[in-house]
Amino acid sequence: MSGPGESSSPVGATGPVGSDGGGRPSGLRDPSRAVRGLGAMTLSVETLVLLLAIQPIRLLGGDLGGTAIGVVVGLAVLAVVLAGSLRRSWAWHAGTVLQALLMLAGLLHWSLGALGILFGCLWLYVLHVRQAILG
Numbered sequence: 001m002s003g004p005g006e007s008s009s010p011v012g013a014t015g016p017v018g019s020d021g022g023g024r025p026s027g028l029r030d031p032s033r034a035v036r037g038l039g040a041m042t043l044s045v046e047t048l049v050l051l052l053a054i055q056p057i058r059l060l061g062g063d064l065g066g067t068a069i070g071v072v073v074g075l076a077v078l079a080v081v082l083a084g085s086l087r088r089s090w091a092w093h094a095g096t097v098l099q100a101l102l103m104l105a106g107l108l109h110w111s112l113g114a115l116g117i118l119f120g121c122l123w124l125y126v127l128h129v130r131q132a133i134l135g
Contacts, residue, residue, distance in 0.1 A: 050072050102115060
């Protein structure tokens with residue numbers, strides 16, 4: 001009979017998740033799916049912010065011409081495509097390139113560069129979480 005706080009499991013049974021190193025150290029049911037979800041959510045928010053930023057930049061004196069708007073929309077479309085492609089390892093690298101391109105778009109307007117720095121830092125954090133969870 002087991003006392004308080006003791007397990008009544010048979011000898012040799014595994015303990016709590018992660019206690020013997022053979023379980024899921026992160027405690028997540030599907031760690032890769034969780035990390036993909038985080039990356040996709042980040043890219044989706046980036047898409048929304050990019051598309052919503054066009055009009056305020058134009059109204060606040062930004063000189064966004066047709067080419068600049070096309071670049072912003074193109075980056076937003078690329079972010080959506082990458083959000084759906086995160087099952088493939090190349091998409092994570094392409095996400096990093098996307099952040100660099102957004103920073104480069106700062107040459108068109110300073111606020112796009114600021115968004116590039118903000119989302120670049122956020123993407124670095126997502127990559128850090130991915131590395132910590134998946135190894």
